[in-house]
Amino acid sequence: MGCIFCKIASHEINSKIVYETEEVIAFRDTNPQSPEHVLIVPKKHIESLETVGEDERALLGGILIAAREIAAKLGLKNGYRVVANCGEDAGQAVYHLHFHLLGGRHLGWPPG
Numbered sequence: 220m221g222c223i224f225c226k227i228a229s230h231e232i233n234s235k236i237v238y239e240t241e242e243v244i245a246f247r248d249t250n251p252q253s254p255e256h257v258l259i260v261p262k263k264h265i266e267s268l269e270t271v272g273e274d275e276r277a278l279l280g281g282i283l284i285a286a287r288e289i290a291a292k293l294g295l296k297n298g299y300r301v302v303a304n305c306g307e308d309a310g311q312a313v314y315h316l317h318f319h320l321l322g323g324r325h326l327g328w329p330p331g
Contacts, residue, residue: 222264222313222314222315223313223315224258224260224264224313224315224317225264225315227244227246227260228244228260228262229262234246234247235247237257237289237292237293238257238259238285238288238289238292240281240285241262242261242262242263242278242281243259243260243261243262243278243281243282243285244259244260244262245257245258245259245260245285245289245320246258246260248319252319252321253321253322253323253324253326254322254323254324255293255295255299255320255321255322255323256319256320256321257289257293257319257320258317258318258319258320259282259285259286259289259301259317259318259319259320260315260316260317260318261275261278261282261316263275263278264315265315265316266314266315266316267305267306267311267314267316268303268305268316269305269306270316271316282318283301286299286301286318286320289320290320290322293322293323295322295323297322298322298326299320299321299322300319300320300321300322300326300330301318301319301320301321302318302319302321302330303316303317303318303319304319
């Protein structure tokens with residue numbers, strides 16, 4: 220499989236990893252959109268939120284717990300945002316489910 224996130228998760232490609240468990244890996248985005256920009260990725264290949272199965276509920280919960288733990292580790296005391304882009308119109312560029320953890324500056328609303 221040619222999925223870049225699968226290759227990062229299996230350590231075939233080096234990345235600046237900030238968090239890792241048996242099911243999840245998180246690493247710094249190479250094109251950061253905020254001072255702290257981390258991608259949180261399940262190690263299991265899932266294309267997007269549209270293809271998440273019922274059996275992956277615990278995995279999704281684990282990803283959100285990971286986001287909270289990473290934010291604390293990075294010292295994001297004033298807040299952070301967790302975003303999942305789903306599909307072309309939303310800007311999903313890599314078709315492996317991933318969540319952007321953004322922080323370190325004021326994040327305006329609405330996004331986009």
